[in-house]
Amino acid sequence: MGKTKIKDLTDEEYLHHGSLACAGCGALLAFRHALKALGPNTITINSTGCMAVIMQMGVPKVPHFHVLFENGPAVMSGVEQALDIMGKRGDTNLLVVVGDGGTADIGMGSLSGAVERGHDFIYLCYDNESYMNTGGQRSGTTPFGAATTTTPVGSVVKGETRPMEMRKDVPEIMIAHGAPYVATASIGYPLDLIDKVKKAATVRGPSYVHVFASCPAGWRSDAKDSVKLAKLAVQTGLIVLFEHENGERTFQHLPKKRKPLREYLELQGRFKHLLDDEDATRELEDYVEGKFKAIEG
Amino acid sequence: MTEVFFTGNRAAAEAAKLVRTQVVAAYPITPQTSAVEYISQFINNGELKANMIRVESEHSALSAVVGASIVGARTFTASSSQGLQLMSEGLYFASGMRLPLVMAIANRTLSMPVNIWADHQDSMVNRDSGWMQIYCANAQEVFDNILQAYKIAEEVLMPAMVCYDGFIVSHVAERMEIIDQEQTDMFLPEPDLTKRPLMDPKNPLQFGEVVYPDWYPDYEYKKHKALLDSPKAIMDVGREYGELFGRSYGMVENYKTDDAEIVFMGLGSLTSTTQWVVNDLRDCGSKVGLSKIRVFRPFPDKEIVEACKNAKVIAVIDRDIGYGTSGMLFPDVTRALYPLASRPKCLNFIIGLGGKDITPETIKNIHETCEKALEGKEVETVNWPDARKYD
Structure with missing residues (x-):
């Protein structure tokens, strides 16, 4: 499959303007790009989360079902099996879009079950690293040190204390399931994201695309920096973009020389307290270092 | 019409087969399990053309039949006790979406203490979830009520539970009568899919969205009204069933x-x-x-x-x-x-x-x-x- 270029992108939009998203919403960009990749013959499901709220009042131009918090993959299992037995599947894409809380935490069982059973659908997780729809609480993907409303900066404990290595790594969990296509993407690299969603659509069976998506409201960053932050996360090495299929992993936009983490951290209020804390920033640097050692061998 | 010697669970499975269920999703729980095992055997024997989703929880079982129903399939699921409680969130989800689901409940109490035997605690605590609830005294009624539940649910567009006592009905074999495929097809034709909105890329619609306080009571009233008005369908179907197969049913x-x-x-x-x-x-x-x-x-x-x-x-x-x-x-x-x-x-x-x-x-x-x-x-x-x- 060829790489998508900007001039190849359709001018067609599958989400109406005027959604309820905050300015600079990364999740909305993830969904918008995914639908540009898939086109109108797509049935979409949102588990509860920001996206379900953003989509209300007729934003999507494709069939859209806002389901419960934890059951998106289960509902899609039923859609897929019904279309199959009724002979109505054709080329219809089935896309489930869920945040990190609905994916890594409350919906893990439902996702695991649907992937293990091998349903033919695409699962897109927009990861903004906490429960943003309820105002920014800590989730299973919240990074070490980040201040959230349930891991606030106090006089004794400052932000999330669980080490980076123990974050719930859903892409790796999906690879362990034997999902035929697993990829990570970032809204900072939309063409790469579109290529990955397109690839996911061609794969038979479950595909999992984990999209890093900035959140100005929860990260306490400037809306104009959303795309910049989604790039910086990759350029600093905190986030690694890859594709995994047929047992092979390939990397995209892997930085040859990583930018200092500080450039990423200092743009976000959630990390402000870390800037003067050498131990804490070293913990993050060690994590990136260790990850790249493993990648580069 | 054939005379058979069936348990309540077997009767439930036979009814689900005869209505030409297209998607079944279920999770094992005593005393419901054998109903789903029979259906699995029907599918693997080629007697029933349906997809069976062997889900990882009851929550997902109900979610999966919701997904299947919202694209137009006729579905079946069954549960009991703790399983029904795990589905509880989905019960409101399904009735709020006005989906004509049918679920068999082999009634069993709720833990703790642990107990696998019959009482009505599991279905009764879900009595206000918007589902119709039909109770059966024996295997014959299980069979008759499940067939009728499809017709009623598809008419009033609300889901229905058919409840029967665990072990006492689910596992005791009794002499009963079943109707054949031709008779079932005459009684219950294919679902009329023009009666409700479906998820279809050719006609993109939005489902499950937010309703603000000003309109919320109206939606609640419509659900309530649908159940208040449903006795007409329940009585009509019960009468028609009697005329065709000799056993009439009413509300009481x-x-x-x-x-x-x-x-x-x-x-x-x-x-x-x-x-x-x-x-x-x-x-x-x-x-x-x-x-x-x-x-x-x-x-x-x-x-x-x-x-x-x-x-x-x-x-x-x-x-x-x-x-x-x-x-x-x-x-x-x-x-x-x-x-x-x-x-x-x-x-x-x-x-x-x-x-x-x-x-x-x-x-x-x-x-x-x-x-x-x-x-x-x-x-x-x-x-x-x-x-x-x-x-």
């Missing part, structure tokens, strides 16, 4: 209630035991009757009032308990009777919890208390005749 089966001074009321298999006792007591000269409630949601106010028109004492038998109040059938009966100018005395009897055997003696014990009340003696309102006393 009133037995010898016309001149009864004491009327027993209950759900499920205990009504068979009670009917036997009613005959016995009638032979001894007692004016007793039985109101066997088939449809608990929507609640059959009219039929209950009719059953009680000459009664002086009503014995509401609950195989469930609303801790701190009474059984869960009791308040609906008293609410239905409250507007009457002359109300009978209503007593509540909590029996058979966790599978405790309901024998003719249990019912006779209830009758004795009712006789006392009839004589004007003081009796408790909520009674536990088969539990030990610790006062």
Whole structure:
């Protein structure tokens, strides 16, 4: 499959303007790009989360079902099996879009079950690293040190204390399931994201695309920096973009020389307290270092 | 029509096969499991063209049939006890989406303490989830009610639970009759998919969205109204079923209630035991009757009032308990009777919890208390005749 270029992108939009998203919403960009990749013959499901709220009042131009918090993959299992037995599947894409809380935490069982059973659908997780729809609480993907409303900066404990290595790594969990296509993407690299969603659509069976998506409201960053932050996360090495299929992993936009983490951290209020804390920033640097050692061998 | 010797679970599976269920999603739980095992065998034998989704939880079982239904498939699922509780969130989700789902419930109590045997706690605590609830006393009724539930649910666009006592009905084989495929197809044609919105890329619609406070009551009222109006469909279908296959069904089966001074009321298999006792007591000269409630949601106010028109004492038998109040059938009966100018005395009897055997003696014990009340003696309102006393 060829790489998508900007001039190849359709001018067609599958989400109406005027959604309820905050300015600079990364999740909305993830969904918008995914639908540009898939086109109108797509049935979409949102588990509860920001996206379900953003989509209300007729934003999507494709069939859209806002389901419960934890059951998106289960509902899609039923859609897929019904279309199959009724002979109505054709080329219809089935896309489930869920945040990190609905994916890594409350919906893990439902996702695991649907992937293990091998349903033919695409699962897109927009990861903004906490429960943003309820105002920014800590989730299973919240990074070490980040201040959230349930891991606030106090006089004794400052932000999330669980080490980076123990974050719930859903892409790796999906690879362990034997999902035929697993990829990570970032809204900072939309063409790469579109290529990955397109690839996911061609794969038979479950595909999992984990999209890093900035959140100005929860990260306490400037809306104009959303795309910049989604790039910086990759350029600093905190986030690694890859594709995994047929047992092979390939990397995209892997930085040859990583930018200092500080450039990423200092743009976000959630990390402000870390800037003067050498131990804490070293913990993050060690994590990136260790990850790249493993990648580069 | 064929005479067979089936358990309640086998009868449920046969009915699900005959209605040409297209998608089945279920998770194993005692005592429901064998119903789903039979269906799996039908599919793997090629007797039923359906997809079986062997989900990882009951929550996902209900979610999956919601997904299948919203693109137009006829679906089946079954559960019990803890499984039904895990589905609880989805019950409201499904009824709010106005999906014509049918679910078999092999009734079992709720832990703790752990107990796998029959009572109605599991379905009763979900009585206000917007699902119709039909209760069965034997395997024949399980079969008949599941066939009818599809027709009713697809007519009123609300989901239906068909409930039958775990083990007592689910696992006991009885002589019963089944109808054949041709008869089923005549009774229940393919679902009319023009009656409700479906997820279809050719006609993109949005489902499950937010409704703000100004309009929310209207949606709630429409759900309520759909159930309030459903007795017409329930009665029509029950009558048609009778005309075609010889067994008619209504909301309530009133037995010898016309001149009864004491009327027993209950759900499920205990009504068979009670009917036997009613005959016995009638032979001894007692004016007793039985109101066997088939449809608990929507609640059959009219039929209950009719059953009680000459009664002086009503014995509401609950195989469930609303801790701190009474059984869960009791308040609906008293609410239905409250507007009457002359109300009978209503007593509540909590029996058979966790599978405790309901024998003719249990019912006779209830009758004795009712006789006392009839004589004007003081009796408790909520009674536990088969539990030990610790006062």
